[in-house]
Amino acid sequence: MHSIASPGQLRASFWRWTLVIVPLVILLGFISRRASVSGPDNPWFAALVKPSVYPAPLVFPIVWSLLYVMMGLAAAMVGAARGARGRGLALVFFGVQLVLNLAWSPVFFGAHKMHAGLVVISLLDLAVIVTIAAFWRVRRPAALLLVPYLAWILFATYLNYAFLQANPGQDGAQGSGAVQRIEI
Template sequence: MLASRGQLRASFLRWALLTVPLCLLGLIPGAIWNADTAWFQALEKPAIFPPGAVFGIVWTTLYVLMGLAFALVCAAWGARGRTAAIVVFLVQLVLNFLWTPVFFGAFEITGGLAVIGVVALLVAMATLLFWKIRTLAGVLMLPYLAWVLFAGVLNFQFLQLNPQADGGFADSPADRVRIAD
């Protein structure tokens, strides 16, 4: 053992001060592009669609757990697979942040489904890689993996229920103004 428990704890805390806020940046796209559009309000909602307030609570909690898991891995200097785990985590995080503008901003239900499918695969990979480095880090990723899979099912059901709305721009000025022939 090259470092004391106190040094390891301090390393984790320093990393957490960086990684938790980094993950919480994921709340920004949801604040910019969200369910308050006429396009989304007009969509038929799946039966399993939770109340709107649930999303803010769940995502905030998940981003904190993800940040703590990421900090555990970042603090595991010299661990086999650490670099790969960090890269996979960061790629999935960027794609996670991208889903909201694709789905809510571009009104692309199919595009959102493609993004969330890749995110789910990368989250599963990150969870396994984290688990190999620090079991607790893998455990902390499990709620996120479960939620991303649930969100993927929701996204798929939105597409099934609203195929005509995929790629639709119900909020654009062009849809509100019709020029006669």
Template sequence: MNVIASRGQLRASFIRWALFTVPLIVLLGFVAGQAGGPNTVWFQSLAKPAIYPPPATFGIVWTILYVMIGLSLALVCSSWGARGRGLAIGLFAVHFLCNLAWTPVFFGNQNIIGGLVVMGLVDVTLLAVLWAFWRVRRAAALLLLPYLAWALFATVLNYEFHRLNPEGRQDTSSGATQRFEL
């Protein structure tokens, strides 16, 4: 018999991993989101692209995506003995750090170009993760496809913010916003 584990054992391993990875991914996303948000004076002063969705959309979409990302990661983590598992998890860790860095860079540092660079890294590393996950568990890679679509949309949205706000903010000559330097 060349079976390493029964289907029941694999399912139990996936459930244990999912009970760890899903809350962890959602929690990390929430914590990173606390580094800034659309309610700042700076962001409110920016010209918004036509493709900018209602702000409530982001919380809903990211929560769903983070659950799917956690489930995808659990599928790979529970694939004991699979060739490329360690590489896939390592690539995911690098990728997810890039993902978490976007909010502090864009909102926290009020850096649109920096956010665009981070989004480029998110896109490239996500493609590497998709490739690695596909080699370990195809279902794990398929679970990440909506995330890829959203990440590409977010990159375009970030670019549009830069295009409309090349200085990183609207013209302040109207006095609508104030800038303080120490």
């Protein structure tokens, strides 16, 4: 029986996918975060009552950086599985969950819509579960790389809910709209 590709060719394919997907996922995550001024740099967010389980702000960029690398590696494993049954659909599911992931920060932090953010992140939870199932059928190690991501976003879902409960009047709240004019 002849194989489609040698082990060396398979490794090269994985590294090509990795060199494209991992930086792309990290870059998109960075752009989403910067576009929504998330975290302690956001005056609206800084004024919110924080849930007791809210981690130190430094935790978020570290955890998200690691998770984005793991997500990219998982997608690269599946992408490099040329000819694998379900590969294309698994990558579509990955794309859907990534779009939901990138949409959450602008909705929650940018638009100050905690309820809409809860809807987006709940859809993300479901999309990641579906993606893990699809990846499992193609490459099990790729699916396992997404499990910490699922755990983190489930925690983030709880945090979103807890913020909404602790700050009901701030859902959709805008700034004062005041403009300060300084004449020189």
